[in-house]
Amino acid sequence: MGRVEVSTRRRPALPRWIWPWLLLLPTFMSLGAVAFWPILEGLRLSFTNTSLISGSTDYVGLSNYVGLMSDGRFWNAWVHTVWFTVISTGLETLIGLGMALILCERFRCRGLIRAAMLVPWAMPTVVTSKMFAWLFDGQNGVINWVLLNSGIIQSNINWYGDPQTAMATIIIADVWKTAPFMALLLLTGLQSIPTSLTEAARMDGARGWMIFWTIRLPLLLPTLLIAGLFRALDAFRIFDLVYVLTGGGPADSTETLSTLAYKELFSTLEFGYGTTVTTAMFITEALLAVILCLWLVHTIRRVT
Amino acid sequence: MTQSSSQAMLRRGVIYLGALLILVWSASPFLWQFSTAFQLDRALTSGTPSLIPDPFTLEHFRNVFVSKQLQYYILNSMIVSLTTTFLCLAIGSLAAFALSRLNVKGRYGILMVILSVSMFPQITLVGPLYIAAATLGMLDTYTALILVYIALVLPLVTWVLYGYFETLPREIDEAGRMDGLHAIGIYWFIILPMSMPSLVTTGLLAFITAWNEFLFALAFTSNIDHQTIPVGIAGFTNLYYVPWGDIAAASVIVTAPLILLVLVFQRHIIEGLTQGGIKE
Numbered sequence: 001m002g003r004v005e006v007s008t009r010r011r012p013a014l015p016r017w018i019w020p021w022l023l024l025l026p027t028f029m030s031l032g033a034v035a036f037w038p039i040l041e042g043l044r045l046s047f048t049n050t051s052l053i054s055g056s057t058d059y060v061g062l063s064n065y066v067g068l069m070s071d072g073r074f075w076n077a078w079v080h081t082v083w084f085t086v087i088s089t090g091l092e093t094l095i096g097l098g099m100a101l102i103l104c105e106r107f108r109c110r111g112l113i114r115a116a117m118l119v120p121w122a123m124p125t126v127v128t129s130k131m132f133a134w135l136f137d138g139q140n141g142v143i144n145w146v147l148l149n150s151g152i153i154q155s156n157i158n159w160y161g162d163p164q165t166a167m168a169t170i171i172i173a174d175v176w177k178t179a180p181f182m183a184l185l186l187l188t189g190l191q192s193i194p195t196s197l198t199e200a201a202r203m204d205g206a207r208g209w210m211i212f213w214t215i216r217l218p219l220l221l222p223t224l225l226i227a228g229l230f231r232a233l234d235a236f237r238i239f240d241l242v243y244v245l246t247g248g249g250p251a252d253s254t255e256t257l258s259t260l261a262y263k264e265l266f267s268t269l270e271f272g273y274g275t276t277v278t279t280a281m282f283i284t285e286a287l288l289a290v291i292l293c294l295w296l297v298h299t300i301r302r303v304t
Numbered sequence: 305m306t307q308s309s310s311q312a313m314l315r316r317g318v319i320y321l322g323a324l325l326i327l328v329w330s331a332s333p334f335l336w337q338f339s340t341a342f343q344l345d346r347a348l349t350s351g352t353p354s355l356i357p358d359p360f361t362l363e364h365f366r367n368v369f370v371s372k373q374l375q376y377y378i379l380n381s382m383i384v385s386l387t388t389t390f391l392c393l394a395i396g397s398l399a400a401f402a403l404s405r406l407n408v409k410g411r412y413g414i415l416m417v418i419l420s421v422s423m424f425p426q427i428t429l430v431g432p433l434y435i436a437a438a439t440l441g442m443l444d445t446y447t448a449l450i451l452v453y454i455a456l457v458l459p460l461v462t463w464v465l466y467g468y469f470e471t472l473p474r475e476i477d478e479a480g481r482m483d484g485l486h487a488i489g490i491y492w493f494i495i496l497p498m499s500m501p502s503l504v505t506t507g508l509l510a511f512i513t514a515w516n517e518f519l520f521a522l523a524f525t526s527n528i529d530h531q532t533i534p535v536g537i538a539g540f541t542n543l544y545y546v547p548w549g550d551i552a553a554a555s556v557i558v559t560a561p562l563i564l565l566v567l568v569f570q571r572h573i574i575e576g577l578t579q580g581g582i583k584e
Contacts, residue, residue: 019487023402026395027418027458034429034455035421041432102322113323115570116330122566123334124516126534127555131337134548142336142353180330184574208315230423237425240518244538258427258519265431266523278428285425 039282045275052269064276074277076252077260078284080167084256085235088174093228095175096182097220101212103183104190114187117180125177129244132173136160160246163253170241170254182227189223190216221303225296232292236285257281334559340552341365348548364553374554376528377536381558384446384532385514388453392510393503395454396461401491403462404469405477415466422459430523437524444530452520457510464509464576468502469495505572508565515562533558 014022049060068074103114120128136143138158147153160169193216201211239258242248248255248263261281265274335355340348341364342357368374399418403411433452434443442448472495480490496503518534525531537558540551566573 017407020402020406020408023398023406023487023491024408024414027399027462030395030451030455030458031418031421034433034452035424038429038432038436039424041436042428045432098322099326102319102326105319107316107319107323109323111570113327113330114574115567116327118566118570118573119330119334119563122512122562123559124518124534124537124562126516126518126538127559130537130540130551130555131333133546134340134552135333135336137546137548140349140351140353140548145351145353176329176333180326183326188574233423237427239427240534243518243522258425261427262430262519262523265434271431271435275431278425278431281425282428285423289420289423 042275042279042282045271046279048272050270050272050275052271060272064273065280067273068276068280073252073255073260074280077248077255077257080254081236081238081256081258084167084171084174084238085232088171088178088235089228089232091171091175092179092182092231093224095179096186096227097224099180099183100186100190101216103187114184117184120177121181123177125240126244128173128177129241132169132176133160133245136169136172160254161250163251166246166250166254170238170245173241173245174235174238178231182231185227186220186223189220189227193219218303222300225299229289229292229296233285233289236288257284334563337552337555340549341556343549345545345547345549364547364549365557367547367550368553368557372536372540372550372554373528374533374536374557377531377533378558380446380530381515381532384449384453385511387446387450388457388514389507389510391450392454392457392461393507396458396506397465397496397499397503398491399458399462400465400469401495404466405474405490405495406487415463418459418462421455426456426519430519433520434523444525444527446530448524449521449530449532452524453514453517456517456520457513460513461506461510464506465499465502468499472498501572502576505569505576508569508573509576512562512565515558 046064047059047061048057049064050057099117103110123131135141136159138144138156138161141156141159143159144153144156148156157165160166197215197219198211201215206214237258238256239262242254242256242259243262246254248259257277258281261274261277264270264277268274339355339357342360342362343354344359344361344363347354347358402408403415408414429452437443437448476494476498477490480494485493515532516534517532518538521532521535522538525535528536533554537551537554540547540554
């Protein structure tokens, strides 16, 4: 006890309650300056006609938002973004689940395969984009060559150069990159299910599919939904893949909200309108997060 | 009724086929990129792709360093990513320690707010931050990128470290306090040394995030003095054709170290990420 007294006497200057806040201060400052302030400043800018070319900074009320509502390019990007989010999240969850079910069985080289699955995730997205640009190249791409030689297609497809197939190519690249990672997340969920449950069901004569539907899937559902939620929120922000692979083209067929906003900000330098797009995007993402979270809590409550 | 042995065989077969498919899925695109890096442009455009380079060439690696000057991008990326990693570990571990070990009112609220930041669309932040950086004369500096990256990585770092600190028994804090250690002393002499495995994993995650980041690097830097690797590779174009071989060589150079790190630390990475993202 005596030692404790010594230590308190040695540091009389700061009261005890202040220490935790002092340790949290750098984090608060960093997130405040780089995350929260820009959101508010973006909201403020969206009410102005700020332009880095003309130098104007006047308040214009809601006119940017009025313009946004009737801007065909915005709705085009909005639809693409939602479409991409739904399809890629759905495919990644399904394929990830399939991979996870394989991985939770015992077989040789399982460690090697699990390690290999981290490769797509660890690779820079810019490299992934370039890699798929080469794989799916319209002239010398190896995908076209394989499809041609196996007789699936009759002539080369100009994958990401054709408005018909460009979005599909981007979705394929994204699913390639993210599905294995999803599988690893789901695998930890599957492995936390006690094997005694599945063993007991097998003893009772239940088949593989029965075990999956009645035991594994219900118990995995919380993990599945949370992983899906995080993935959807992440997919909604997609930028790197689109920017590098197609730049939003051809004919705006792959334009997403992030690439549209980037062009508005850094090509035309119309920061007033650009921040209107990003603020609308932030609101959509926040609504998406709240709705998905509520639905998730509801579903998990109902199941468990 | 028990499963007949032919059914069991079929089951094994399906599992091994599935495993093979997963391996092909994960490894084959990069394998092709790897092979491309060692092939001549004329072989790449010949119409019949071959996995084994024939003739074998290092020309693309020479191009990447001599004419594209990849070494400068690598240097920039190293400086930015390593600084981000160390500062992030320092700041994040202090926050995680305070949240886990000290009496903080509303700690779960704070954790949720920190987590929510990781879901903000980055494009929403880039405009105002660009104006701020321009006003402060910080465009084309490492500092601006590092300051942004710290905030981008902090939520993950804080969450993973918080999760790890929570698993350390509280009795050791008590013991430290008995020995007259202050809060900072407990952090420095007890918690940090015990958390080395988690610090390594978290640091690796922070490093990979900073190394791969594209949007802010694209917006904030305009020349080779400060541009990072993703911006460099995205800008790889020749006048009359796409230099697929050069791009592949650069991809191999910047991805190979990541793959090695990931293979070495794979178990820890998966654990760390599930802690931060999925389990509570």
